[in-house]
Amino acid sequence: MIGYYFGLALRSLRRAPVMTALMVLAIGLGIGASMTMVTVLHVMTGDPLPARSARLFHPRLDPLPESYGVRAGAPNPADDFTWVDAMALLRAHRAVRQAAMAGGLLLVRPQRAELHPFYATGRYATADFFAMFGVPLMQGHAWSAADDQAHARVVVLGRELARKLFGGEGGVGRTVRMGDADYRVVGVAGDWRPRPQFYADSAGKLYSDADEFFLPLATAAELNLAVTGNQSGWGKAEGDRARYSDNLSWLQVWVQLDTPAQVAAYRRFLADYAAQQKAPGRFEKKPESAARLYGLMDWLAYENLVPADLRMQLWLALGFLFVCMVNIVALLLAKFLRRSGEISVRRALGARRRDIFAQLGLESVAIGLAGGVLGLLIAQLGLWSVRHRPDDYAQLASMDVAMLTSTFALAVTASALAGLLPAWRACRVAPALQLKTL
Amino acid sequence: MDIPLRPILSTLRHHRLTALLLVLQVAFTCAIACNVAFMLAGRMARLSLPSGVAEDELSVVYSADARKDMTPSIRHAADLDRLRTIPGVRSVAAVSFSLPLNRNSSTSGVCPDQAALDRAMQRGSLDGTGCAAPSIYDGTPGLVATLGLRLVEGRDFAPGDYTTGSPAVAIVTRALAKRLYPDKDALGRALYGGDKPMRVVGVVDTLLRPALGQPGDEGDSLLVPQLPDDAGITYVLRSAPRERAGVLKAAVAALLAADPERIVPAGQVRTYAQVRAEYFQRDVTMVGLLVASALGLLFVTALGIAGLANFWVQQRRRTIGIRRAIGATRGDILRYFQAENGLIVGTGAVLGMALALALNLLLMRRYELPRLPLSYLPVGALALWALGQLSVLAPALRAASVPPVAATRPA
Numbered sequence: 142m143i144g145y146y147f148g149l150a151l152r153s154l155r156r157a158p159v160m161t162a163l164m165v166l167a168i169g170l171g172i173g174a175s176m177t178m179v180t181v182l183h184v185m186t187g188d189p190l191p192a193r194s195a196r197l198f199h200p201r202l203d204p205l206p207e208s209y210g211v212r213a214g215a216p217n218p219a220d221d222f223t224w225v226d227a228m229a230l231l232r233a234h235r236a237v238r239q240a241a242m243a244g245g246l247l248l249v250r251p252q253r254a255e256l257h258p259f260y261a262t263g264r265y266a267t268a269d270f271f272a273m274f275g276v277p278l279m280q281g282h283a284w285s286a287a288d289d290q291a292h293a294r295v296v297v298l299g300r301e302l303a304r305k306l307f308g309g310e311g312g313v314g315r316t317v318r319m320g321d322a323d324y325r326v327v328g329v330a331g332d333w334r335p336r337p338q339f340y341a342d343s344a345g346k347l348y349s350d351a352d353e354f355f356l357p358l359a360t361a362a363e364l365n366l367a368v369t370g371n372q373s374g375w376g377k378a379e380g381d382r383a384r385y386s387d388n389l390s391w392l393q394v395w396v397q398l399d400t401p402a403q404v405a406a407y408r409r410f411l412a413d414y415a416a417q418q419k420a421p422g423r424f425e426k427k428p429e430s431a432a433r434l435y436g437l438m439d440w441l442a443y444e445n446l447v448p449a450d451l452r453m454q455l456w457l458a459l460g461f462l463f464v465c466m467v468n469i470v471a472l473l474l475a476k477f478l479r480r481s482g483e484i485s486v487r488r489a490l491g492a493r494r495r496d497i498f499a500q501l502g503l504e505s506v507a508i509g510l511a512g513g514v515l516g517l518l519i520a521q522l523g524l525w526s527v528r529h530r531p532d533d534y535a536q537l538a539s540m541d542v543a544m545l546t547s548t549f550a551l552a553v554t555a556s557a558l559a560g561l562l563p564a565w566r567a568c569r570v571a572p573a574l575q576l577k578t579l
Numbered sequence: 580m581d582i583p584l585r586p587i588l589s590t591l592r593h594h595r596l597t598a599l600l601l602v603l604q605v606a607f608t609c610a611i612a613c614n615v616a617f618m619l620a621g622r623m624a625r626l627s628l629p630s631g632v633a634e635d636e637l638s639v640v641y642s643a644d645a646r647k648d649m650t651p652s653i654r655h656a657a658d659l660d661r662l663r664t665i666p667g668v669r670s671v672a673a674v675s676f677s678l679p680l681n682r683n684s685s686t687s688g689v690c691p692d693q694a695a696l697d698r699a700m701q702r703g704s705l706d707g708t709g710c711a712a713p714s715i716y717d718g719t720p721g722l723v724a725t726l727g728l729r730l731v732e733g734r735d736f737a738p739g740d741y742t743t744g745s746p747a748v749a750i751v752t753r754a755l756a757k758r759l760y761p762d763k764d765a766l767g768r769a770l771y772g773g774d775k776p777m778r779v780v781g782v783v784d785t786l787l788r789p790a791l792g793q794p795g796d797e798g799d800s801l802l803v804p805q806l807p808d809d810a811g812i813t814y815v816l817r818s819a820p821r822e823r824a825g826v827l828k829a830a831v832a833a834l835l836a837a838d839p840e841r842i843v844p845a846g847q848v849r850t851y852a853q854v855r856a857e858y859f860q861r862d863v864t865m866v867g868l869l870v871a872s873a874l875g876l877l878f879v880t881a882l883g884i885a886g887l888a889n890f891w892v893q894q895r896r897r898t899i900g901i902r903r904a905i906g907a908t909r910g911d912i913l914r915y916f917q918a919e920n921g922l923i924v925g926t927g928a929v930l931g932m933a934l935a936l937a938l939n940l941l942l943m944r945r946y947e948l949p950r951l952p953l954s955y956l957p958v959g960a961l962a963l964w965a966l967g968q969l970s971v972l973a974p975a976l977r978a979a980s981v982p983p984v985a986a987t988r989p990a
Contacts, residue, residue, distance in 0.1 A: 468883040471600035
């Protein structure tokens with residue numbers, strides 16, 4: 142029966158080719174625009190480390206005075222850590238793993254004569270960074286906690302930087318001059334580019350930046366190396382060493398907690414720490430608001446990395462889809478009601494209401510199928526144009542299989558829904574009444 | 580001309596649902612189109628903001644010293660001498676990092692008097708104290724002339740004003756002067772905020788900030804005769820527009836010839852037109868998308884109107900024939916369909932005006948958009964109504980050409 146109805150639907154659609162093309166075009170445009178934006182937002186809000194994100198947490202301590210007003214749109218200094226608080230959490234060692242980190246910018250001076258000096262961005266971090274985030278190492282190994290203690294002059298190079306400096310052989314054991322110091326290469330990291338770069342400060346281009354090197358944070362602090370990202374102070378500390386005071390925030394801290402019990406215990410620990418800091422007056426806010434613990438995905442949601450323009454574009458596309466749908470409902474309604482005569486003949490010949498409903502419903506599904514194909518093409522075109530934007534998320538804009546199928550499903554569901562009201566209205570055509578006007 | 584309102588209404592009663600859907604579609608289109616047009620106007624206004632500098636004639640090059648054994652200011656002076664000799668270069672200056680629309684901004688609080696400064700310090704905020712937070716521009720002698728700023732009052736910096744320490748004088752933009760001294764002359768007054776007060780010696784017409792913040796304060800800029808003193812430096816070269824590419828190439832070559840160790844990133848060698856284009860890239864994308872979505876909406880709605888009218892004409896062929904047979908002229912039939920469409924689209928457009936306001940309220944709350952000026956509503960509604968009339972024209976003409984004999988044939 143389905144096959145027969147489908148044949149009927151195709152025949153009916155072919156009878157009004159312009160109208161059919163119009164409906165397919167409307168649904169294709171609406172679906173194409175919407176799915177372009179949904180895909181962009183989908184890849185931007187995806188999980189950067191699917192295997193580990195459930196066990197990674199970002200503590201947040203708020204040492205700001207009550208009077209400190211955060212301007213709308215400006216970064217909140219409490220989203221980063223002061224040196225004092227970060228070191229206190231690391232020393233307490235209450236999580237399975239914990240690491241403090243900050244973005245770094247160093248002038249690399251290659252030994253190969255044909256290379257000019259160039260700037261490289263990377264990460265200053267403590268030893269747990271590698272094990273906690275699961276950074277793969279192609280060669281060598283990460284540095285140890287003992288290296289952290291000793292302020293060792295060691296570096297783990299990213300794959301690209303290693304290739305640039307030492308060619309194919311990697312370079313473990315070699316020395317690289319960065320800034321004004323020499324560092325021994327202990328490891329070369331493999332491809333590791335979480336998108337977004339969740340562990341970095343929100344000032345960076347989190348969808349396109351990748352770390353080119355990793356250095357022990359203690360070494361960077363000793364040499365007072367240049368830091369990237371937000372640095373906000375709220376006290377009197379000034380000058381070169383202000384960064385190691387308790388009133389300038391610039392570090393990020395991540396911890397690994399494996400069980401709900403550990404998470405609860407760590408929450409308590411953070412609250413206790415905040416209470417302890419409030420007693421002498423260093424923290425002014427109440428411990429429950431000064432100390433928080435965010436899961437990785439919650440932290441990304443809190444950071445709200447999707448630009449307002451992009452969310453606006455999504456709403457625009459969805460609004461467009463809605464108007465297209467209303468358009469199709471109206472056209473289908475007019476079309477089905479125009480066939481009242483045919484419907485009442487079929488009813489008089491014994492077709493039940495639900496037969497009419499199925500027949501007309503299938504016609505709108507057929508439109509949805511064609512619209513889905515067109516929508517997919519338009520969405521690919523849209524994503525292609527997004528990829529040519531200069532924004533840092535641009536290169537991520539492509540569809541995976543899940544998005545591909547859901548585009549198609551959305552198109553078919555939308556047009557089936559659009560056909561619902563017209564089909565329902567049409568199947569209530571009385572059998573005899575319409576026959577008389579034939 | 581009399582419009583057959585009663586028969587239209589009674590016909591529409593038979594197509595209540597379809598007519599209602601069309602009204603709905605027109606209303607949403609009107610609401611979205613009004614807001615899109617408004618957003619578009621905002622973006623276009625942003626895109627056309629004058630920066631105040633001679634945009635067609637400027638090129639910029641960033642350079643960083645890799646060596647540490649030289650005093651930056653001496654190095655800069657030597658570089659400037661080299662750049663000045665490049666054929667085609669009319670003048671050249673150096674700035675630490677800030678230029679209009681290059682995103683590298685440094686702002687600093689300044690107050691018109693000591694009392695305002697004390698108030699701001701006490702509150703820990705500049706809001707409502709009479710102080711402002713302008714973007715600070717530093718540079719080497721000749722910056723005002725090289726950028727092509729228009730001095731409207733006072734004088735340019737004198738050679739003796741330039742220092743690597745804290746400067747004693749400043750030049751303000753007209754916008755900043757108006758904000759700090761609303762009904763007084765800014766010239767000769769002192770600015771409070773830094774280590775010591777600075778005297779205003781000049782006022783320039785316009786100088787945009789490196790990064791536009793809130794609308795309304797994008798022209799708050801302050802020039803100080805402070806010499807750049809960092810290893811990283813941005814050189815600004817002025818030449819004839821068509822010589823910019825050659826000048827940039829020669830400038831990079833000259834800088835690298837003087838010191839092959841220095842770093843001149845390729846992305847930081849730009850004409851000012853590129854600086855501006857990069858700053859507004861997202862706005863240009865958004866403008867394109869807004870235009871495309873508005874056109875798409877209007878296109879779909881117009882097609883919808885035409886399609887529906889087409890159906891109705893086919894459906895009523897016989898009735899039209901009867902009307903024609905009993906004396907209705909072609910004009911009557913045409914007018915009938917135009918009036919029917921005008922009624923439906925008009926209702927939708929009126930509804931759309933209210934919906935546009937509601938949508939704007941929502942956007943204001945979620946995206947801090949300004950209030951939609953009421954003048955957009957009637958214009959949008961009228962435009963949509965005209966579009967409706969236009970798209971029904973072809974089906975209406977087809978209806979008008981139905982011969983009276985159609986009355987005798989089945990539909």
